[in-house]
Amino acid sequence: MKKTELQTPAILVDLDILDYNIKRFQSLCNINGKQLWPMIKTHKSTEIVKMQEAAGSTGFVCGTLDECEGICELGVKNIMYAYPVASDVSIQRVIELAKKCHFIARIDNYDGAKMLNEAAKSAGVKVNYTIIIDCGFHRFGISPDKVDVFADSLKEFKALVLKGISTHPGNVYSAIKHEDIQQYIDQEKSAIKKAVDSLKAAGYTLELITSGSTPTFIGSVSDENINVFHPGNYVFNDNIQMSTNTAKESECALSVYATVISYPSDDVFICDAGAKCLGLDQGAHGNTAIKGYGYVKGHPELTVYSLSEEVAKFHIKGSTTLKVGDKVEIIPNHTCSSANLTSYLIGCRGDTVERLIEIDMRGNSTTKNFK
Numbered sequence: 001m002k003k004t005e006l007q008t009p010a011i012l013v014d015l016d017i018l019d020y021n022i023k024r025f026q027s028l029c030n031i032n033g034k035q036l037w038p039m040i041k042t043h044k045s046t047e048i049v050k051m052q053e054a055a056g057s058t059g060f061v062c063g064t065l066d067e068c069e070g071i072c073e074l075g076v077k078n079i080m081y082a083y084p085v086a087s088d089v090s091i092q093r094v095i096e097l098a099k100k101c102h103f104i105a106r107i108d109n110y111d112g113a114k115m116l117n118e119a120a121k122s123a124g125v126k127v128n129y130t131i132i133i134d135c136g137f138h139r140f141g142i143s144p145d146k147v148d149v150f151a152d153s154l155k156e157f158k159a160l161v162l163k164g165i166s167t168h169p170g171n172v173y174s175a176i177k178h179e180d181i182q183q184y185i186d187q188e189k190s191a192i193k194k195a196v197d198s199l200k201a202a203g204y205t206l207e208l209i210t211s212g213s214t215p216t217f218i219g220s221v222s223d224e225n226i227n228v229f230h231p232g233n234y235v236f237n238d239n240i241q242m243s244t245n246t247a248k249e250s251e252c253a254l255s256v257y258a259t260v261i262s263y264p265s266d267d268v269f270i271c272d273a274g275a276k277c278l279g280l281d282q283g284a285h286g287n288t289a290i291k292g293y294g295y296v297k298g299h300p301e302l303t304v305y306s307l308s309e310e311v312a313k314f315h316i317k318g319s320t321t322l323k324v325g326d327k328v329e330i331i332p333n334h335t336c337s338s339a340n341l342t343s344y345l346i347g348c349r350g351d352t353v354e355r356l357i358e359i360d361m362r363g364n365s366t367t368k369n370f371k
């Protein structure tokens with residue numbers, strides 16, 4: 001089947017680019033003697049996990065416990081959950097995971113640690129964890145200069161096993177041009193170094209020193225301290241990565257395929273893909289450099305300036321060759337959001353449709369409570 005025969009809107013993934021992106025980041029880790037544990041919240045897909053594993057990934061970081069459980073069923077050994085847990089249901093799920101795989105929780109506060117320790121003690125299991133370090137994102141994490149005191153405060157929790165430290169330089173998404181990225185890489189490396197030095201001086205052994213984001217990856221992958229990287233978005237890339245030259249258009253694997261369905265005025269087109277495919281994301285974390293809701297491939301004269309649920313409006317600057325009935329491919333601003341809006345991606349190679357890729361780890365497991 002040819003791409004042009006598809007019903008629109010459709011969320012496409014270019015299988016060659018996906019493969020290239022997966023192998024490129026893996027080989028950079030291999031060359032630098034690092035492990036790649038991709039963050040899978042970007043794709044939430046068993047099939048893409050298998051591609052990453054085949055390329056050499058030795059573990060995975062998850063954005064939800066559903067993702068953790070999904071890949072645990074696949075037999076993945078090293079599974080890290082990115083965020084602290086503090087509800088009974090989540091803690092019980094962590095305990096079950098700790099029984100089945102080399103599971104690593106993340107901790108950044110005493111109260112949550114206490115709750116997890118008590119549950120683990122009652123269940124008779126040990127739960128591995130890393131301490132989250134704040135490298136300037138100011139979301140989760142302990143300041144590197146306080147991490148030794150924090151680690152000491154957790155020593156009383158005998159059912160918890162300290163494996164190392166983790167950070168995520170998400171503040172890099174405030175960068176609006178390529179040159180801005182270096183300062184976030186510097187912050188990431190320096191926060192990690194401070195935390196490592198301080199914990200080692202206090203007598204701790206750190207097996208896992210983990211960090212990662214797509215924009216900082218190239219600059220951090222040779223860092224002397226970090227030994228596990230967990231970028232996520234790199235598999236697809238998107239218009240946000242293009243805005244800082246982190247990725248080229250030819251490295252963007254995911255796009256929304258749409259048909260131009262109307263032409264209400266000389267400088268406006270409407271297509272049949274809206275917010276339910278493209279997502280409403282603009283720049284993440286305060287980035288105001290992105291104009292509109294995606295990049296229309298091959299049509300720099302178009303801005304996706306307005307979204308309804310099922311349709312989008314393009315503004316035309318100057319002239320265009322586009323006409324009603326034409327197909328367009330739009331690179332979403334944030335592909336992690338777009339992939340979460342569909343049950344499957346349509347895998348293409350060039351202009352040929354090859355296979356469906358199921359997005360099978362979406363949502364939350366509320367339904368499990370009713371079984």
Ligand SMILES: Cc1ncc(COP(=O)(O)O)c(C=O)c1O
Nearest residue numbers: 039082168213214230231232233
């Ligand atoms: C904790 C954590 N780790 C890793 C990532 C992956 O970052 P990126 O999507 O920039 O590759 C994210 C993304 O939000 C994250 O929240």
